[in-house]
Amino acid sequence: MALNNKIEELKKRKEQIEKGGGDKAIEKQLAMGKMTARERVDAIVDENSFQEYDMFVQHDARDFDMDKMTLHGDGVITGTGMVNKRPVSIFAQDFTVAGGSLGSMHARKITKIMDHALKMHMPLIGINDSGGARIQEGVNSLAGYGDIFFRNTISSGVIPQISVILGPCAGGAVYSPALTDFVFVVDKISKMFITGPEVIKTVIGEEISMEDLGGARVHSEITGNAHFFAGSEAECFEQIKKLLGFIPWSNTEKAQKLEPKDPDKRYRIDRIMPSDPKQPYDVRDVIRAVVDGSDFFEVQELWAANAVIGFGRIHGETVGFVANQPLVLAGVLDVDSSDKIARFIRYCDAFNIPLVTFVDLPGYLPGIDQEHAGVIRHGAKILYAYSEATVPKISVILRKAYGGGYIAMNSRHLRADYVFAWPSAEIAVMGPEGAANIIFRKEIQSADDPEKMRALKVNEYKDKFANPYVAASRGYVDAVIEPLETRKLLVHALSVSVNKVQQIPHKKHGIPPF
Ligand code: HXC
Numbered sequence: 001m002a003l004n005n006k007i008e009e010l011k012k013r014k015e016q017i018e019k020g021g022g023d024k025a026i027e028k029q030l031a032m033g034k035m036t037a038r039e040r041v042d043a044i045v046d047e048n049s050f051q052e053y054d055m056f057v058q059h060d061a062r063d064f065d066m067d068k069m070t071l072h073g074d075g076v077i078t079g080t081g082m083v084n085k086r087p088v089s090i091f092a093q094d095f096t097v098a099g100g101s102l103g104s105m106h107a108r109k110i111t112k113i114m115d116h117a118l119k120m121h122m123p124l125i126g127i128n129d130s131g132g133a134r135i136q137e138g139v140n141s142l143a144g145y146g147d148i149f150f151r152n153t154i155s156s157g158v159i160p161q162i163s164v165i166l167g168p169c170a171g172g173a174v175y176s177p178a179l180t181d182f183v184f185v186v187d188k189i190s191k192m193f194i195t196g197p198e199v200i201k202t203v204i205g206e207e208i209s210m211e212d213l214g215g216a217r218v219h220s221e222i223t224g225n226a227h228f229f230a231g232s233e234a235e236c237f238e239q240i241k242k243l244l245g246f247i248p249w250s251n252t253e254k255a256q257k258l259e260p261k262d263p264d265k266r267y268r269i270d271r272i273m274p275s276d277p278k279q280p281y282d283v284r285d286v287i288r289a290v291v292d293g294s295d296f297f298e299v300q301e302l303w304a305a306n307a308v309i310g311f312g313r314i315h316g317e318t319v320g321f322v323a324n325q326p327l328v329l330a331g332v333l334d335v336d337s338s339d340k341i342a343r344f345i346r347y348c349d350a351f352n353i354p355l356v357t358f359v360d361l362p363g364y365l366p367g368i369d370q371e372h373a374g375v376i377r378h379g380a381k382i383l384y385a386y387s388e389a390t391v392p393k394i395s396v397i398l399r400k401a402y403g404g405g406y407i408a409m410n411s412r413h414l415r416a417d418y419v420f421a422w423p424s425a426e427i428a429v430m431g432p433e434g435a436a437n438i439i440f441r442k443e444i445q446s447a448d449d450p451e452k453m454r455a456l457k458v459n460e461y462k463d464k465f466a467n468p469y470v471a472a473s474r475g476y477v478d479a480v481i482e483p484l485e486t487r488k489l490l491v492h493a494l495s496v497s498v499n500k501v502q503q504i505p506h507k508k509h510g511i512p513p514f
Pocket residue numbers: 097098099100101130131132133134135136142145146168170171172173196
């Protein structure tokens with residue numbers, strides 16, 4: 001056959017494969033409000049930058065008449081492309097081909113692109129839209145998942161791994177996203193669960209819809225499995241690109257530096273803190289008041305909202321922000337917010353992203369529920385993560401820093417590099433009311449007017465401890481600053497930390513309170 005004819009044949013073969021599961025299956029996919037796998041890849045990468053590999057790979061299953069079946073691309077598209085001119089590896093499961101189910105060759109395509117991403121030090125983006133392990137392939141599909149999970153784990157902390165759930169992600173398949181750094185979900189489209197509604201009905205007799213069991217909202221608001229929630233696939237792809245703009249391409253690099261920008265003048269940092277210390281405020285306004293262009297990209301916004309985490313830039317450099325949120329539960333630490341904060345610290349530390357922490361919390365949430373849910377074990381994760389992190393670590397104590405919360409939120413004692421405090425800071429073992437009730441109990445009880453005496457003692461305690469100056473006199477706080485000086489000091493602290501070197505004792509690895 002002449003070369004021209006061979007080229008024609010190649011084109012035809014490719015065209016055939018690009019049709020995925022065929023017109024009917026594609027129609028069904030679109031009718032569900034979903035894009036096709038190829039459209040998704042094209043929507044994420046820069047125009048015409050995608051190069052597909054292994055499009056001719058076929059399954060090798062023989063049972064259940066599979067030997068008579070052709071599955072285009074074996075239900076997954078893999079390749080490399082550019083996002084904002086920087087390389088990424090990507091795979092997208094194609095639900096139109098056997099429900100995107102994962103057989104051994106499908107898995108082999110994924111593990112090959114995962115190995116490639118790790119070798120080339122580039123992010124891996126995985127689009128999940130699959131009925132899970134291909135039932136006809138039995139243990140071979142389970143083996144495929146095992147191979148993926150292993151690579152997710154080994155790549156963790158070396159390259160960024162992003163999971164996008166754009167359809168079902170059922171059964172053990174959920175553990176790949178769970179092992180990656182960031183999980184993106186889309187309202188009404190994403191479904192993640194270990195056992196589906198059918199199994200639940202059979203085994204425990206309960207009826208539940210897929211949406212209520214493991215829809216996008218469930219994972220964004222209740223379980224914390226998802227990091228970003230979008231109303232549409234298009235919005236989700238914009239979020240992915242935005243995230244990629246903030247993070248470095250691997251653990252041996254730093255995030256891209258952009259032109260520094262002043263924060264938006266709308267955010268007046270000197271007007272955020274209410275004069276009544278009992279009044280809440282939105283700590284995100286403090287972050288927006290210090291970051292370039294007031295552009296704060298929040299992570300896990302809808303889950304454990306008593307803690308705020310996310311990325312912003314200070315003087316052009318990416319910074320990871322951690323803050324207590326006085327608007328929600330007064331910003332206390334509990335089981336979920338501890339997990340949220342600790343994991344984010346580890347992400348930033350693994351990828352050379354300095355951490356800025358804004359502190360305003362009354363401590364850990366008291367109560368039987370929290371104690372029994374393991375607030376000791378979960379709360380310890382924050383101490384562990386901050387202590388172990390060697391990236392530049394800066395704290396600003398805005399208001400309350402009580403008890404264990406003071407220590408946990410990147411205190412000097414966990415090797416914070418710089419601790420600043422606003423004059424409104426109150427650093428003490430506990431709140432003035434509780435403290436006065438305990439240490440002045442006798443005086444209060446025996447007074448002619450116990451309420452008057454209580455108020456007197458609360459004030460006495462406040463004057464003595466509820467301020468930043470005792471901590472500053474011990475050097476636990478480096479500088480007491482005016483709110484208006486915050487950005488200037490953060491810029492300074494970050495710029496004098498660029499050569500930070502800190503070693504932790506050599507070990508195989510620590511044993512964090514997982
Ligand atoms: C083989 C599968 C499949 C699977 C779907 N299909 N899931 N084929 N193995 N796991 C096929 C269907 O037979 C169908 O083929 C096509 O994909 C589309 O599926 P539908 O059911 O028609 O689609 P829909 O109605 O949208 O329902 C989607 C679904 C449902 C909810 C995902 O298909 C489903 O419940 N699948 C099984 C999910 C599951 O329990 N997976 C767990 C497997 S165990 P045709 O030819 O008719 O178009 C597991 C363990 C892994 O994953 C452990 C790793 C540690």
